[in-house]
Structures are given as structure tokens and as C-alpha cells.
Amino acid sequence: MTQARTDDTATPAKAPDHTYDVVVVGAGPVGENVADRARAAGLSAAIVESELVGGECSYWACMPSKALLGPVLAQADARGLPGLERMTGGPLDSGAVLARRDSFASDWKDDSQAEWVDSTGTVLHRGHGRLAGERRVTVTAEDGRVTTLAARHAVALCTGTSAALPDLPGMAGARPWTSREATSAEEVPGRLAVVGGGVVGAEMATAWQGLGAQVTLLVRGGGLLSGMEPFAGELVAESLRAAGADVRTGVSVTALSRDACGVTLTLDDGSTLQADEVLFATGRRPRTGDLGLDTVGLAPGDWLTVDDTLRVTGSDWLYAVGDCNHRALLTHQGKYQARIAGSVIAARAQGRPLDTGRWGADSATADHDAVPQVVFTDPEATSVGLTLAQAEEAGHRVRAVDQDLAGVAGAALHRDGYRGRARMVVDLDREILLGVTFVGPGVGELLQSATIAVAGEVPVARLWHAVPSYPTISEVWLRLLEAYRG
Numbered sequence: 499m500t501q502a503r504t505d506d507t508a509t510p511a512k513a514p515d516h517t518y519d520v521v522v523v524g525a526g527p528v529g530e531n532v533a534d535r536a537r538a539a540g541l542s543a544a545i546v547e548s549e550l551v552g553g554e555c556s557y558w559a560c561m562p563s564k565a566l567l568g569p570v571l572a573q574a575d576a577r578g579l580p581g582l583e584r585m586t587g588g589p590l591d592s593g594a595v596l597a598r599r600d601s602f603a604s605d606w607k608d609d610s611q612a613e614w615v616d617s618t619g620t621v622l623h624r625g626h627g628r629l630a631g632e633r634r635v636t637v638t639a640e641d642g643r644v645t646t647l648a649a650r651h652a653v654a655l656c657t658g659t660s661a662a663l664p665d666l667p668g669m670a671g672a673r674p675w676t677s678r679e680a681t682s683a684e685e686v687p688g689r690l691a692v693v694g695g696g697v698v699g700a701e702m703a704t705a706w707q708g709l710g711a712q713v714t715l716l717v718r719g720g721g722l723l724s725g726m727e728p729f730a731g732e733l734v735a736e737s738l739r740a741a742g743a744d745v746r747t748g749v750s751v752t753a754l755s756r757d758a759c760g761v762t763l764t765l766d767d768g769s770t771l772q773a774d775e776v777l778f779a780t781g782r783r784p785r786t787g788d789l790g791l792d793t794v795g796l797a798p799g800d801w802l803t804v805d806d807t808l809r810v811t812g813s814d815w816l817y818a819v820g821d822c823n824h825r826a827l828l829t830h831q832g833k834y835q836a837r838i839a840g841s842v843i844a845a846r847a848q849g850r851p852l853d854t855g856r857w858g859a860d861s862a863t864a865d866h867d868a869v870p871q872v873v874f875t876d877p878e879a880t881s882v883g884l885t886l887a888q889a890e891e892a893g894h895r896v897r898a899v900d901q902d903l904a905g906v907a908g909a910a911l912h913r914d915g916y917r918g919r920a921r922m923v924v925d926l927d928r929e930i931l932l933g934v935t936f937v938g939p940g941v942g943e944l945l946q947s948a949t950i951a952v953a954g955e956v957p958v959a960r961l962w963h964a965v966p967s968y969p970t971i972s973e974v975w976l977r978l979l980e981a982y983r984g
């Protein structure tokens with residue numbers, strides 16, 4: 499199927515300017531992949547982008563944050579290896595780190611990603627996309643010109659999220675950082691207050707403390723990384739404190755203000771905190787507020803609820819893929835959804851049957867049962883599937899098996915004074931793993947082994963035959979299985 503332009507003599511107010519099989523709104527990692535998969539299956543596709551092709555992930559999230567964190571984690575590893583003191587004794591060269599970060603953010607230019615979109619045969623429309631009723635999208639360009647696109651088969655909303663800031667007195671005047679400033683700042687602040695103990699808060703506190711800022715991390719709950727096993731947040735907090743950060747739990751910001759000396763935060767214990775910058779890492783909200791959702795009977799500003807084929811509840815043509823559907827706010831998981839959505843849209847358009855059963859090719863089953871995540875703190879905190887508490891809450895009969903990673907030869911070799919822990923959550927009725935957590939330096943690359951075990955529902959008895967190499971950190975698998983077998 500190819501792109502069809504409408505007759506130039508058609509009435510502009512009613513007829514679309516362009517018609518495609520699929521129209522994708524948002525060219526982040528997810529939108530790019532929906533369009534690519536639909537094209538690969540033989541459909542014509544257009545993609546609409548209001549900022550940079552590549553989305554949040556490429557310019558203000560995954561890539562720049564990991565470029566900032568890489569040298570910090572490498573230095574922490576090197577400091578645990580006798581013989582490297584002369585190379586690692588001093589502070590990081592923050593200028594060099596920031597310059598490398600800039601290059602990983604492509605200097606905030608999207609030429610190469612736009613070229614890639616072009617190479618897939620997807621047509622890029624630059625401007626703000628809005629639904630204008632069923633299967634219609636208007637694109638408002640920077641100069642105000644409006645183009646109307648029609649979709650024969652599907653519209654896929656892939657508009658991601660933006661930072662959610664609490665409504666506090668003095669917020670606007672304090673000019674707080676969000677994740678965008680935290681990943682693109684051109685200088686290391688002297689004193690940085692970070693509000694929020696989730697993934698962004700923990701990673702950015704690690705990065706900027708490592709780059710020379712004096713970080714104060716303010717967490718309103720009892721600990722960091724509350725979505726993971728409790729020991730993950732405990733180990734990360736312990737390490738941040740050892741690196742010199744001030745980590746405070748059970749504390750909330752009630753107001754803030756900025757003057758020539760910086761930002762003053764008022765805390766709920768009555769005290770104040772001075773900083774040069776304050777980062778609010780307090781979660782995300784969907785970019786659905788100005789998307790024309792009201793024209794198709796949906797509430798503007800809401801997360802979009804979808805089924806396992808990524809189709810919006812109650813619609814036969816509207817899809818929502820990636821962060822904006824709130825299933826798993828992760829690039830890799832959004833791209834997994836995108837591969838499914840692109841091929842499902844094509845199958846429905848071409849009248850092919852779908853395989854939507856659990857773990858079927860056309861069902862995003864992993865969103866429920868096997869979401870992997872690596873938090874790039876020191877130590878790295880990684881998990882897939884359910885925590886013990888989540889498994890129990892879901893009604894499974896489970897047993898948690900724990901191991902101290904310091905006792906594994908590969909971990910001890912990785913860094914002196916290694917601190918880390920592993921847990922597997924075993925479903926006692928099926929003898930498979932429901933979840934695995936590894937926390938420790940260098941465990942990020944281990945997570946895929948756990949993801950395969952969880953998504954593959956590999957029986958524990960068979961895992962016994964997956965022998966880890968000696969002396970790697972992966973040997974923790976053997977220790978966990980030995981402990982389980984008693």
C-alpha cells in the first residue's frame with residue numbers, strides 16, 4: 499500500500515492533505531519503531547514530531563544520563579582496584595565528561611535520526627500533532643501552517659511524558675531543574691538539591707555528586723527506589739552517603755524561593771535548605787493534554803489505557819504505545835510494544851489472524867510479567883518481574899532466596915569491598931522464577947540472564963544445568979540455586 503495524496507481541488511477544510519495507512523504522533527524511540535514495523539509489513543506511514551526526532555530518550559533521558567554516569571561508575575570501580583590509585587585519585591574531569599555527554603546527545607540535533615526515518619520510507623511531518631476526530635490528525639507547523647493527515651487504518655499516539663512538578667508555593671520563580679536540565683546542564687552546580695527518590699532522583703544524585711556537586715537528596719518516603727526490593731534502595735543510599743551526598747528520608751519540600759544566592763527550600767520539619775540548583779525528580783505526566791483527545795471522546799491529560807495489542811480501550815483504530823500508556827516507562831519496553839503494535843496494525847489492515855494469547859507474537863505479555871530495568875547507580879540496581887511483596891500481593895505461593903554478592907568470587911575480583919545482594923522469587927507451585935533482583939557494581943549486564951529465565955518460564959530444575967562461568971559475577975546463579983535446593 500502506498501501513500502496517496504488527495505486531489506488538489508478537494509475542499510481544504512474537509513479533505514485531508516495527505517492520506518497514509520498509519521499516522522504516528524511522536525517520533526521518540528517508540529514512535530519511530532511503530533512506523534518502521536508498519537512500513538516493514540508493507541503499509542505506508544507518516545510520523546509527526548514537534549521537537550527532536552529521537553524523543554526524550556536520545557536528548558534528555560537515557561543517552562545523556564548514562565553518558566554522565568559512565569565515568570562516575572568507572573571511577574568507583576577503579577577506586578576499588580589497588581594499583582589504579584594514581585589514575586583515579588583526583589576528581590573527574592567534568593569538562594571532558596560533559597563534552598562526551600554532548601556528543602551522546604548528538605549536540606541536540608536530530609539530522610541523523612531524521613535521515614534514518616527517511617531511509618525507512620516513513621514520511622516525517624514536523625509540527626504539533628492533534629487528533630481531529632476519527633483517523634484524522636492535524637499538524638501545526640512552527641509557522642502556524644496546518645496540514646491534515648488521514649489514516650486509512652490506524653493512528654498511533656506515541657507522545658511520551660514530561661516531568662510532573664508538585665504544585666508548591668514559589669515553584670515557578672525558583673526555576674527548578676527537571677530531568678531535561680539535569681541531563682543537559684553545562685556546568686556542575688556547587689550545591690544541588692534533588693527532590694524525589696525514584697529512578698531519576700537516584701541516578702542524577704549519583705551523577706552530579708560524582709561530578710563534584712554537593713548533593714542533598716530529599717526523599718519523602720522511607721527509602722529510595724521504592725518499586726524494587728527494599729535492599730536496592732538501602733544499598734544505593736548507603737553508597738551515596740559514602741560518596742559524600744546528604745540523603746534524607748521522610749522529608750518533604752513545602753515551599754521554595756530563589757534569590758541572588760540561590761534557591762531556598764522550606765522543608766516540612768520547619769528547617770530550610772540552601773542550594774544553587776534544585777532538581778524535581780517527582781515522576782512523569784503523559785503528554786496528552788493538547789492532543790485533541792476530546793475530539794474522539796477521551797479526556798485530555800489522561801494516561802491512555804490499552805489492551806495487549808496496544809489498542810486504546812473502546813477503539814478499533816487508535817493505538818497508544820510507549821510511555822503515554824503508562825504500562826512501563828522504559829525505552830526498551832516501549833520499543834517492544836512498538837514492534838508488536840506495528841505488526842498488529844499491519845495484520846489487522848491486511849486481514850491476517852493475530853496470535854494474542856499469553857506470550858503470543860501479537861501480545862505485549864512481558865509488560866505484565868517480565869519488565870527488566872537497570873538503574874545505573876553505584877551499585878547498579880537491576881530487576882525483572884515481580885518483587886517478593888508484589889508476588890505475594892498477586893496471590894502466588896512463593897519463596898524468596900537471597901545471596902550476598904560479596905561472597906561470589908567474580909564480584910570480589912570486580913572491586914575490593916564489593917557490596918551487593920541478589921534475590922530470586924520462586925513460584926513454589928510451578929517451580930519457575932517470578933522475579934529476580936541483582937544489586938551490585940557491574941551487575942547490569944547480568945540482568946538479561948534473569949530476563950530470559952523469567953520470560954522463558956524456565957523450570958528451576960533446568961536452570962541447574964545453565965552453568966555460570968568461573969570466576970564471573972554470574973556465579974551468583976549457582977549460589978541462588980544451591981540455596982534453593984537446600
Ligand SMILES: Cc1cc2nc3c(=O)[nH]c(=O)nc-3n(C[C@H](O)[C@H](O)[C@H](O)COP(=O)(O)OP(=O)(O)OC[C@H]3O[C@@H](n4cnc5c(N)ncnc54)[C@H](O)[C@@H]3O)c2cc1C
Pocket residue numbers: 523524525526527528529546547548549550551552553554555556558559560561563564625626627628656657658659677681698785788789819820821822826827828829830831832
Ligand atoms: C532522566 C531519564 C533517564 C532515563 N533513562 C532511561 C534508561 O536508562 N533506560 C530506559 O529504558 N529508559 C529510561 N528513561 C525512560 C525513557 O526516556 C522513556 O521510557 C522513553 O523515552 C519513552 O519513549 P517514548 O517514545 O514513549 O516517548 P518520548 O521519548 O518522550 O518521545 C515522545 C516524542 O513525542 C513528541 N511529541 C509529544 N507530543 C507531541 C505532539 N502532540 N505532536 C508531535 N510530537 C509530539 C515529543 O517531542 C517526543 O519527541 C529515562 C527517563 C528519564 C526522564
Ligand SMILES: NC(=O)c1ccc[n+]([C@@H]2O[C@H](COP(=O)([O-])OP(=O)(O)OC[C@H]3O[C@@H](n4cnc5c(N)ncnc54)[C@H](O)[C@@H]3O)[C@@H](O)[C@H]2O)c1
Pocket residue numbers: 664693694695696697698699701717718719724750751779780781782827828871872873874
Ligand atoms: N535507568 C532507567 O531505567 C531509568 C532511568 C531514569 C528514569 N527511568 C524511567 O523514568 C520514569 C520516571 O522516573 P522518575 O524518577 O521521574 O519517577 P518515579 O516515579 O520513579 O519516582 C518519582 C519519585 O518521586 C516521589 N515524589 C512524587 N511526588 C513527590 C513530591 N511532591 N515530593 C517528594 N517526592 C515526590 C515519588 O514518591 C517517587 O519516589 C520511571 O518510571 C523510570 O522507569 C528509567
